[in-house]
Amino acid sequence: EDQVTQSPEALRLQEGESSSLNCSYTVSGLRGLFWYRQDPGKGPEFLFTLYSAGEEKEKERLKATLTKKESFLHITAPKPEDSATYLCAVQARLSGSARQLTFGSGTQLTVLP
């Protein structure tokens, strides 16, 4: 069974204080790992897809990296507007037609001014 564990559950940072969020996964062959941002009461917003170990992607203050067991979302010099819940999801490489995503429970990030 595919599993995704995100840590920490909650993280409070001062503005400008860089940190990382972790996403550990077990999956029977990784097809893709996805990061989303979710604001309260809204749908998740797509951020990144990572396909293979060693891959990195960046967007503004966010950088996502991938190893064979985990992914990190690095936040450099965060601002209060980066406050949100960050979700990680994996998609297994299946022989059938399913494209199901397995989601973690998310990390709730609060950036204080």
Added chain:
Amino acid sequence: DGGITQSPKYLFRKEGQNVTLSCEQNLNHDAMYWYRQDPGQGLRLIYYSQIVNDFQKGDIAEGYSVSREKKESFPLTVTSAQKNPTAFYLCASSLWGRTGHNEQFFGPGTRLTVL
């Protein structure tokens, strides 16, 4: 603007009622999905559909039903058989390619409350 719309934003249901949540997309995506989100839990897949007139059960399909009569539309009915329907419901869509570009894009969600 291309995107996914869900309606209503808030929905209240009385015990024993069936209610239908709407999801429409104009992204020309093949696949559509319904997820349920509860506090402190990850998104859980209810149903998904690859093509018109075909759909598959996800992990928590009991008490729910769907239809896919048009590529753009994937309504979800929450039936009276669903024991604990109060939750945030999210619709998503994606391409259905064999390699890459399988990102799922989400609508704004519908919050369902049972009175």
